[in-house]
Amino acid sequence: GQQVMQIPQYQHVQEGEDFxxxxxxxxxxxxxxxxxxxxxxxxxxLIQLVKSGEVKKQKRLTFQFGEAKKNSSLHITATQTTDVGTYFCAGPDGAGSYQLTFGKGTKLSVIP
Amino acid sequence: DVKVTQSSRYLVKRTGEKVFLECVQDMDHENMFWYRQDPGLGLRLIYFSYDVKMKEKGDIPEGYSVSREKKERFSLILESASTNQTSMYLCASSLDPPGSASPLHFGNGTRLTVT
Structure with missing residues (x-):
């Protein structure tokens, strides 16, 4: 079946650093x-990306979808303590599919 | 705003008991889902339903069943609870299938402990 891998598993950053x-x-x-x-x-x-190469921004968050539509990234600029949490990506098993496979998530800690 | 309500936030049951987890959504969504979330394993799909009385197995259906008698309500049933079913259970709904770029709206979760 489909697999969705997410890295890193954990990330600790100083407040103000990027993630x-x-x-x-x-x-x-x-x-x-x-x-x-x-x-x-x-x-x-948070958001969904549909098109190959798509880039979307939400304030300090930038989301990208790869050209081959097999990879994606989430970048946070100048982290704040309110960014603390676990970020998951998820992809459907196919177009129109009901099954959404989640990555295991990246847990972000922000040190004030 | 979509609201997905799970009946219990915390639940403690004994091994062998029959357990019902209830979920109600108020946005007339066709699709409802049950996931379980475990440390290191992420979110795994147990069952989903795309219409009243329709249900499909997800990735880990063993030991579970579901019921969808009304559009707004989706119940997860543990026929005979076991300790390996101790977990956080998350209900979700969506307007369209996720494969059609429709997001999931999650409830607050039920943390079930089986002793």
Missing amino acids: TTYCNSSTTLSNIQWYKQRPGGHPVF
Whole structure:
């Protein structure tokens, strides 16, 4: 079945430093979705990318979808303590599929 | 705003008990999902439903069943709870299939402990 790998598993940064998490799929994806889970919370949808090479920004967060639609990244500029949490990427098993496979997530800690 | 409500935040059950986890969504979404989340293993799909009375197995359906008698409600049933089913259970709903770029909306989760 499809596999979605995410690295790193953990990242500790000083407040103000940048952060990047990478996501790789074993298959070509119709879209990729990113979620954030705060400590003690539930995953919350951040964004989805659909087009090859697509780049989207949300304030300090930049999301990219690879040209081959098999990899993606999330970059946070100048981290803040409010960025703490686990970031998950997720890809469907196919176009129109109901099954969404999640990466294991990158847990971000921000040292004030 | 979509609201997905799970009936219990914490639950403690004994081995062998039948356990019901309830989930209700208020946005008339067609699709509902049950995931479990474990440290080091991430989120894994147990079952999903794309219509009333329709259900499909996910990646780890063994030991679980589901019920969807009404569009807004999706129940996860542990027929005979075992200690390896101790986990965080997350319910989610979506308007369209995730493969059509439709996001999942998650409930707050139920942390189940089986002793």
